[in-house]
Structure formats: C-alpha cells, structure tokens
Amino acid sequence: xxxxxxxxxxxxxxxxxxxxxxxxxxxxxxxxxxxxxxxxxxxxxxxxxxxxxxxxxxxxxxxxxxxxxxxxxxxxxxxxxxxxxxxxxxxxxxxxxxxxxxxxxxxxxxxxxxxxxxxxxxxxxxxxxxxxxxxxxxxxxxxxxxxxxxxxxxxxxxxxxxxxxxxxxxxxxxxxxxxxxxxxxxxxxxxxxxxxxxxxxxxxxxxxxxxxxxxxxxxxxxxxxxxxxxxxxxxxxxxxxxxxxxxxxxxxxxxxxxxxxxxxxxxxxxxxxxxxxxxxxxxxxxxxxxxxxxxxxxxxxxxxxxxxxxxxxxxxxxxxxxxxxxxxxxxxxxxxxxxxxxxxxxxxxxxxxxxxxxxxxxxxxxxxxxxxxxxxxxxxxxxxxxxxxxxxxxxxxx
Ligand SMILES: Cc1cc2nc3c(=O)[nH]c(=O)nc-3n(C[C@H](O)[C@H](O)[C@H](O)COP(=O)(O)OP(=O)(O)OC[C@H]3O[C@@H](n4cnc5c(N)ncnc54)[C@H](O)[C@@H]3O)c2cc1C
Numbered sequence: 182x183x184x185x186x187x188x189x190x191x192x193x194x195x196x197x198x199x200x201x202x203x204x205x206x207x208x209x210x211x212x213x214x215x216x217x218x219x220x221x222x223x224x225x226x227x228x229x230x231x232x233x234x235x236x237x238x239x240x241x242x243x244x245x246x247x248x249x250x251x252x253x254x255x256x257x258x259x260x261x262x263x264x265x266x267x268x269x270x271x272x273x274x275x276x277x278x279x280x281x282x283x284x285x286x287x288x289x290x291x292x293x294x295x296x297x298x299x300x301x302x303x304x305x306x307x308x309x310x311x312x313x314x315x316x317x318x319x320x321x322x323x324x325x326x327x328x329x330x331x332x333x334x335x336x337x338x339x340x341x342x343x344x345x346x347x348x349x350x351x352x353x354x355x356x357x358x359x360x361x362x363x364x365x366x367x368x369x370x371x372x373x374x375x376x377x378x379x380x381x382x383x384x385x386x387x388x389x390x391x392x393x394x395x396x397x398x399x400x401x402x403x404x405x406x407x408x409x410x411x412x413x414x415x416x417x418x419x420x421x422x423x424x425x426x427x428x429x430x431x432x433x434x435x436x437x438x439x440x441x442x443x444x445x446x447x448x449x450x451x452x453x454x455x456x457x458x459x460x461x462x463x464x465x466x467x468x469x470x471x472x473x474x475x476x477x478x479x480x481x482x483x484x485x486x487x488x489x490x491x492x493x494x495x496x497x498x499x500x501x502x503x504x505x506x507x508x509x510x511x512x513x514x515x516x517x518x519x520x521x522x523x524x525x526x527x528x529x530x531x532x533x534x535x536x537x538x539x540x541x542x543x544x545x546x547x548x549x550x551x552x553x554x555x556x557x558x559x560x561x562x563x564x565x566x567x568x569x570x571x572x573x574x575x576x577x578x579x
Pocket of ligand 1: 192193194195196197198219220221222236237238239240318319320321348349350351352353355372374410453471472473474480483484485486487488489
C-alpha cells in the first residue's frame with residue numbers, strides 16, 4: 182500500500198486530540214495543512230469511546246475562553262452548569278475555606294460539562310472540517326524518520342507525518358516504543374464517580390471535602406443534579422460499588438452532611454484507579470505529547486483536562502508562529518517553542534495538585550488542626566486566595 186504524506190497526524194481523537202484538531206481549523210484553511218486524526222474506538226452514542234464516558238469535567242473559566250476561540254462555547258454553554266462558589270473543608274475538623282466568583286472577579290469560577298456531550302460537540306465539528314478522519318483505526322507502529330514519523334495503521338495503511346501528536350491517553354505503548362519513559366506515582370486510591378440528585382438546589386456551589394479515607398467532590402450539574410467524585414482506598418472500593426443505592430446515599434450523606442438536603446438518587450457508578458504520571462519527554466523534533474499521554478494528575482482539583490487544553494492551545498500557537506515564519510510544524514525550533522510555552526504551567530499545576538493530595542492524605546498527630554488552620558488562614562488571605570483561584574481557573578499562567 183502507498184504512503185500518504187500528512188503535515189500533522191493526531192493519534193487519538195479523545196477530548197484532547199479532538200480539541201487540537203478543532204483548534205487547528207483556521208490554520209488548516211489558511212495554510213492548506215493536511216491533518217489526520219486516527220481514533221481507535223468506534224464512536225457511538227453509548228459512550229464506549231474512552232474520553233466520553235459517564236464523567237463530567239470541571240472546565241476552568243480560562244478554558245471557556247479557549248472554547249470561545251474555537252467557536253464552540255455557544256453550543257457547550259447549553260449544557261454547562263456554572264460554578265459560583267466552592268467550599269473546601271475537612272470532615273470532623275474545624276477550618277474551611279470559601280472561594281467565590283467575587284474573589285476572582287469573573288461571572289463564574291468555571292463550569293461543569295458532561296464528557297459525552299463535550300465529545301459529541303467536538304466530533305460534530307470535526308465532521309465538518311477538511312481533515313483525514315480515520316475511525317475506527319489504530320496506529321500499531323510508529324517509526325522515526327529524518328523528517329517525521331512513519332505511522333502504520335491496523336488497516337495496513339501507512340502515513341508519513343511531519344508532526345505527530347501523541348494524544349492516545351498514554352496506554353497504547355507507542356510512547357514507550359519511541360523510548361520515552363514515564364514516571365508514575367500510584368496514589369493507591371480509586372475514584373468512584375456517579376451523578377446524584379439532591380433535595381435542595383445547589384445554586385452553583387461545588388464542595389470539596391477531605392476525609393480520613395480520601396477526598397470527595399460534588400460539582401453542580403444542571404437542575405438538582407451533582408457530579409460526585411469520591412476517592413477511596415482500593416480495599417474498600419468494591420464494597421462501596423456493591424452497596425445498594427439506599428446504603429450508598431446514606432454513606433454519602435454521613436460524609437457530606439445535610440447542606441444540600443437529602444441525597445435522593447444516584448446514577449450508575451464507575452471506578453478509576455488514580456495515579457500521577459508524566460512522560461520524561463513532552464516533545465521531540467517532529468513529535469508532541471499531549472493530554473494523559475503527557476501527564477495525568479489526581480482529579481480532585483479538576484485540573485487534568487484544563488491543563489491539557491492549555492497544552493493544545495500552546496501547541497496550536499507554536500505551529501501558527503512557525504508557519505507565519507515560513508517554518509514547518511514539526512521542526513526542532515517549533516517544538517522548542519512549544520516546550521517553552523508549556524513548561525512553567527505544567528510544573529506548577531502538577532506540583533500543586535500532588536501537594537494538595539499529599540497534604541490532605543497525611544495522617545499525623547495534630548495534622549488535621551494544622552490543615553484546618555491553613556484553610557482558615559487561606560480564607561482570610563484575600564490576595565493569596567485571589568492569586569491561587571486565578572491560576573486554578575487558567576487565568577494566570579505566565
Ligand atoms: C475520575 C476522573 C475525573 C476527572 N475530572 C476532571 C475534571 O473535572 N476536570 C478536568 O480538567 N479533568 C478531569 N479529569 C482528567 C481528564 O479526564 C483527562 O485529562 C482527559 O480525559 C484526558 O483525555 P485524553 O484525550 O488525553 O485521553 P483519553 O481520554 O484516554 O483519549 C485517548 C484516545 O486515544 C485513542 N487511542 C489510544 N491508542 C490509540 C492508537 N494506538 N491509535 C489510535 N487511537 C488511539 C483512545 O481510543 C482514546 O479515544 C478527570 C479524570 C478522572 C480519572
């Protein structure tokens with residue numbers, strides 16, 4: 182079979198790969214770029230596609246601006262639930278902090294969007310774009326060549342790409358086959374996710390609560406529904422999954438209190454093992470690594486996809502700068518520019534989310550008092566609070 186020459190090949194059409202393809206839209210038109218997206222899973226309304234499962238994602242206010250740039254926000258806004266306030270607390274101890282949109286000076290702190298809806302909107306846009314869409318198709322092999330990579334698909338088709346973007350979620354083995362190692366820290370925790378219905382309206386409040394068994398978050402969805410992320414030690418996750426709905430709701434109530442009234446209903450429950458991982462190389466000449474393939478973090482602060490989306494926008498900006506200067510997307514200078522744009526934000530967010538998980542996971546005598554005092558002080562320290570909120574919202578990166 183003959184080889185097809187491609188300017189940019191994106192391996193993985195999940196949330197991150199699809200976002201990059203959409204963001205590249207204006208450059209594809211302006212520079213007649215040939216872009217291919219290769220996605221292994223067949224897309225279906227059932228949500229079988231890995232990125233577009235039952236989860237909802239907290240979308241930072243700064244990410245809204247990125248979706249506006251992609252001209253997707255007006256569609257996404259129809260299902261986006263705004264977050265107006267966040268309460269962070271620890272179970273059984275004093276000290277809590279309240280983050281508000283007033284502290285940030287924005288109409289909301291962020292939004293919550295169902296992943297399946299976000300995926301559908303992205304893929305509907307891709308269907309209208311002039312890209313080569315290979316789906317279902319898996320990249321089985323990737324071989325470096327002097328001016329790019331040779332990609333062999335499971336259909337036997339071969340592509341030659343000047344720039345290859347690995348957005349495969351990090352599980353395909355392609356990264357390792359290129360000799361890129363990944364550092365991984367297993368948190369020895371699982372996240373159980375489910376949607377719950379509350380008796381009282383949430384009024385845009387999100388709750389993060391640290392308990393002796395792990396962190397919990399409730400994020401507002403449309404109507405009286407909230408998205409629950411409940412992190413638990415591996416040894417108790419099976420029992421939590423096996424609980425009847427009534428017992429599950431009672432257990433949740435005892436941990437989250439009665440602020441939202443009675444928890445009334447719970448949807449299907451799903452479990453994810455949690456780890457932090459980071460590829461030792463995030464780019465090379467002719468290669469960029471994005472999304473979970475580049476870095477995965479604990480979901481408690483809802484930063485993983487937001488961080489990845491900033492990577493998407495930085496890669497798009499580096500490619501645009503290269504094309505405007507008469508360079509090609511994959512050459513070494515373009516990739517060095519991408520890495521320079523990315524490094525600080527990535528290091529800060531990864532470090533901050535890990536510190537948060539470790540600080541609230543520590544069980545030392547008196548530590549809950551220290552955490553309570555820290556939360557209380559943070560609540561009073563308005564400039565610090567504002568600075569931290571704006572960074573978490575993706576509004577203060579550089
Ligand atoms: C419980 C939980 C809650 C989370 N909540 C939030 C949140 O609130 N806010 C937030 O910002 N982030 C959140 N995250 C993080 C977020 O979900 C991830 O950052 C995001 O899903 C990463 O998407 P991705 O496209 O990189 O990877 P994936 O979703 O894994 O997609 C990779 C795609 O590549 C395809 N693929 C794989 N191998 C190949 C191959 N060889 N050839 C072709 N295609 C291939 C797969 O089929 C898949 O579609 C959460 C994560 C978890 C676990």
